[in-house]
Amino acid sequence: MTAPGIRGWHAIAGSMAVFLLCGCAPDGGRVVVVDGSSSLYPLAEAVSEAFAREHPAARIVIRISGSGGGLRRFCEDEADIATASRLMTAAEMARCRGKGRRFLALPVARDGVAMVVHPANEAVACLTLAELGRIWGPDAAVTTWRDLRPALPAEKVRLFGPGIDSGTFRFFTRVVVGRPGASRTDYYRTEDDHLIVRGVAGDLWSLGYFGSAHHAAHADRLRMLAVDTGFGCVLPTPAAIRDGRYSPLSRDLYLYVKRALLADRDVFDFIEHFVSASELLARETGYAPLPAAEYSRSRALLSEARSDALGQSAGDPGDPRALAGRGQNPPGIRTATHPGRVPRRDPS
């Protein structure tokens, strides 16, 4: 059984070698691959389209694998840039640095986790954080709306939410349940927000959650619920997300960028464009833009990291910036843990 099989694989490997040899890109820029969060997809798509219009030779690719999946592919070198709706966990960071990757995290926009229901469901308008915990927690006993509040109808709550590779999922469970990843499992799970939109829009007594920016395109098919975090019911509008009234269910969305790739002009230009264009495009695609100072800080970090990368790739040991780039604690780690903004861990 093995003899012809092995011969077959050799033939495949041989043909592959031939194709790889003639497969070097002939012209045009470097292919820039973005992978990750579906919460950030509308912004990433708008940014890339604008960039491709201005630079027709640019080659941009976006994939959706969820924040966790995107970060994994980023560390495996299957993607150049990861989009994430959360920061890397300590374990992820250790694994990625163990593979020799050095990277920066740049916040590009802010959104909230929006709770959505069918537009004809007018029985409920606002949920408290505690109620969300009772619905989505790992040992949730809520199966009908009446289980939640006696005044609500005894209809089954059909739940739609993100899957385990989603950053929104980890963020939401951390805030609402207290442990990232702790959730009931008997609901429709997907990394694709579009499927959540379809699910909730197709069922009168459904409930779902995803990044609030996705709601902008579907305002006629879904209704957002306000969430009471202790200071009254607040809808996740860009204004409320921006001024912090929707915290703790609002979060920053990040780009993860490999420092070594910044030496490449095409990659650097695209990332620079992403950061600069986000301020305007975030608003258009339904996110809350960050304060202007955040964007200029990211730009400063980027150009600093680019000179480091250039110094390193030139291999000039006399360049002090090159040495700084090889240091034990590169500047990227500062941003990755974000001293400027304390990660909101406590739901209360």
Added chain:
Amino acid sequence: MTRPPSRRDPVGTACRVAAIALLVVFLVFTAYLGYTASQVVNIDFLREASSGVAVSAGIGPALAGTIWLLLLTAVLALPIGIGTAIYLEEYAPRTRVTAVIESVAANLAGIPSVIYGIVGLALFVRALGMGPSILAGGCTLAVLALPVVIVSSRTAIRGVPEGLRLAAYGLGATRWQVVRNQILPAAGPGILAGCCAAFTRTAGAAAPLLVLGTATFMSFAPQTPAHPLTSLPTQIFAWATRSQEEFAALAAGAALLLLLLLLAMNLVGALVVRRLNGASR
């Protein structure tokens, strides 16, 4: 028993109804696709890249991706598949090993295509370091096509009359001369038909490619197999699951195009089969 004899053939009637129903289903399906697609299909649709704005979205990169994938599948799967079939039928001694290969090939054809994607992710994308590229997609689809190519080629080769072989050997032909001059010309049409079936299966496969990792947005058409993976079926999937209604028309347009591409491919296959049949007579 009062009906005229020609009407008393229930099996024949049932078969006729089934055939007509199939035709009706196909026509309705195509008409629906064509109607939905007519709003979006134009020359720009063929050229442009996908977009978040439905009116400016196109299938340029996806179409190029699918053409690359078909080429790669052909280059990889046909020589290996047909070669294996010839080896099994004409060269290999009938041992337990060849019997196992036979049943493995036959059973592989029935495995859900998503499994091929999982294997492709581990083998081509990760272990062989191809990344989620057109090349990795082509290799995965080639493996997906192999069992069908092998099984149908073997059936075609087995259909060649034994007398043809014996006569050629009797005239002193070597084994390769028999294969080259007798078996392949006689079995050619059957092999080609099987390859067409295998190609139709792989050209429409979205699941294995989605597992490898496909582009949701791509600003350029892939020019080499090293470029990131994209294809018509995965683009159709991305648009069909997208929640805005406008994208359903785009999905229909891309589906119609894929259908036309497959029809054209099968038509060319049928013409070649007919030519071969004419030549061998």
